[in-house]
Amino acid sequence: MAGESPDEGNKPKTDAEVVEVAEEASGAGTSGIEAGAAEPGGSGGPGGPGTSEVAHESASERTSEFVALKPVDVPALKPPRPVTPGPASGAPRTPEEPEPVPSTPDAEPPAAVPAPAPLPPLELLAELTNTPKPPETRTRTLTRRFKIWVPVLLLLALVFVIVQAVRPLPAPSLKLGADTSSYTFDGRFTLPWPAKGQGAVQVQGSGSLGTFGEQRPVPTASVAKVMTAYVILKGHPLKKDEAGPTIGVDEKAVREGQSKDESRIEGLTAGASFSQQDMLKMLMIPSGNNIARLLARWDTGTADESAFVAKMNEAARALGMKDTTYTDPSGLDAGTVSTAVDQLRLAEAVMRFDAFRPIVALPNATIKGLPQPINNNNDDLLLAGLSIKGIKTGSNTAAGGALMWAAYKTVDDRTPLLLGTLLDQRVDGPDPNGGNSLTLVKENSKKVVAAVRDALTSAVAVKKGQVAGYVDDGLGGRTPLVATQDLKPIGVPGQRLPLRVTEAGKPVPHSAGAGAVVAVLTVGTGPDAPKVPLALQRPLHKPSFWAKLTRLG
Template identity: 50%
Template sequence: PTPTPMPTPGAGKPAAASERTSRFVPLKPQDDSAVRPVRPAADSTAVVPQVGPERTTQQPLPPKPPLDLLAELTNTPPPPPTPLRTLGRRLKIWTPLVLLLVIAFAIAQAVRPLPATALTLTAQDSYTFEGSKLALPWSSEGQGWMDVDGVGTMDTFGEQKPVAIGSVAKTMTAYVVLRSHALKTGEDGPEITVDAIAEKEGGYNQSGESTLNSVKAGDKLTLQQALSAIMIPSANNVARLLARWDAGSEAAFVEKMNAAAKELGMTNTTYTDPSGLKETTVSTAEDQVKLGSAVVKIPALVAITSAASWTDPSGYNWPNYNELPFKMGAIGIKTGSTSAAGGNLLFAARKKVGGETVVIVGAVLGQHKPTILKTANDVSRTVLTAAQDALAPAAILKKGDVVGYVDDKLGGHTPVVVTKDVTAVGWAGLTVKLTFAGNEVPHTAKAGSQVGTLTVGDGTSSAVKVPVALQSDLVEPGFSDKLTRIA
């Protein structure tokens, strides 16, 4: 007989709510062909599979000091901190960094571009000629000015106020024309056709004007002939012809005259016509000397103004109203006379002094003693002769004298010397300046290399200039100099 099973406690009773377990519910319907999962026992808990990694929240720990970390790894406690150990630890950390910075700084200083060199003057920057201040024998009226080109002003007299200058204005006419139409000495230059106006104005000589009355409309004048006509017989009609030929009109040419005067620093000069006949064309002796200093640098014009006379195309010979060229070998420049202006003369002459040739430029304006033009010539001759006699040479430096040094801007100074004797031309009481003009000096150069110029005088192109050269080799600054530079 089959034994009767013992009843399980609680069997047949509904389970209490606390004893209920979750029940597996499939997410997808199971078809019959799939293998059915084994249903868990009623009293077991179903395991829900984990989807994705387990998520936790954990803060990173701060890094431990190197010695603590080493102690933890070796299971050796770190030594107790002391001031000496702390110092040693800091030295181990910072010493490599400091060494790296020092090396980087040294490399940067070594490859950094060198500063530009400079030329410095150590000799005296001026020289004064012995004697009291020079006083030239000027006229008792009018005004005057005398310069030695490239050296300075010799002497002056009278108030330098603008006054009428007459035909001295033709100096600017010639200067402006030659700026646009360059002419070499001995050349004829371009041809200029005489117009009807110039022919008509040629007859103005009957009323007292200076003209070239032999020209006819259609005639041809070379530029050299036209310039000779205005600078020697002082032909007003040719001056106005040149203005029209150069600028298209006399008014346009006058604008060019005033522009040129401004460039030359002639601040007290105003031109209103190319001939100077108008009383409104005014200037000063000082301003005219500035113009004369520019004119003496034009050889073709000097060749014209230094002539004692000129023969025009008709064969008539005109004496130069300026008597100084044939009386004392002057090189020009231009006379001018009207009843308002009186007698005026802008003049120039060369003088060889101590192996140097200098040019004296002077002007005398406002001479009203009759006859006015002769008075202007006589006064100018007297003062020019005295100026030439007053000139004297002075030995300032000898060849090989140290006059300065090349400064490499890092503490290095290489001496420089003059390459020949330095002689200045001057007069009693004159103080001349000595200045340096440096070339583009390299950082290395051999002894004897020219590195600049010593100028004695006012610094213009006519001043005395002597090359200066290195006394010894110029070398680059050393590594220590490069390393220690700050600026």
């Protein structure tokens, strides 16, 4: 321009001059545009002097200014930073760009800025969507927990249902009805017991009729020979009327047969032999002590009887004779003791031998090889017309009089076995070897046998069609069981008999039709107790799905 030297035009401007020129250019451009719009052809309009240069400069500056700005809120306006040319290209530098730092050989590189920590997913999502994280509330917490736990609980419930459905079913059990646990005969009966001693009586199949006296161990005398016969028959069984093996007589048996102070078999010869059946007759009918000891030695193959006595005590324990001790096979020793109740257990067991019952029912017998017939010590009872069929007497000073008896009585179409034992029966005054006490015990036993036989009767304990029990499926289901016929036990007035229900030969099924026999009802005790089949009153079904689902055990 006029008046300016070329050096002044090319001379670099200071920062203050640059700012001033920028401000003037901004104002001039604005006013020029406005003036050009109002007054075409004016100095500020098109064609006016300096319009092209000013407009070009203003437009260039405005463009660089607007491109660099961001649409953000600025709390307070600051003076614009001066635009300076770049170090190489001479292009203007925006205010956001940091001023270049002169590089020198000794300059240190700028410190590394640590990378920011990663944001949590919700905050990152909020940052990306420009949406803030919703505030935590009780409702949102409960909703989140509901969404988490409901599927878990539903899965557990499904597993529980499947497990309950496939679990094995419990085995059905049999139960008695509330009013069929026992049966008592009408009336009342009193046994004519002796004043002293002890005793016990039972009807086989129906159970005990009662006991009397203190059940304490007392000497049994020759009643001990019943256990000797029991052990021999257990070890060497015989069929009815079977003779069995032969047994030789030794010198000891011959010598003991000459004793004057005990019952014995006389006239034996060493080397002679008798059948096992004949030996049992000599043992039980005339009560031969020497035969009892001979059988003990034969059974064990020993020279004395101690091994056999051990077997006698072992058998007593097996029968539940807890108050019984054997010290010899004949009962002569006072150390052989028992009770009436224990001896009744033995009587029931020994009378099951077919070879034993006919022997003890004999009043006398003739045996080949003996000089004379043998007679039973209780022949007066056997011939008394009371159907008494044994079993064994015993008497000595230590024991007094003792008797184990068996009798029969037919009632309706059955003939039950009656068993009884009386021990420790004694007369007042002198009684050498217990002979008078033996007479006493037989008389007392006869009274008891007669009274029981007279009182024995039958009654209907459970009627046909009566509900006597039920099948319990183990899950709350009960199916009634009814008797298929009358159940009639035999007993005496006032006697109470237990009832029990058992399986009918095989396990109770989970399902069966009405009328199927699945159980047996028994009244009384022992294998001879009367029984009737029980049938289902209605169909037996497996437990329902709901019963399976709700079971806890």
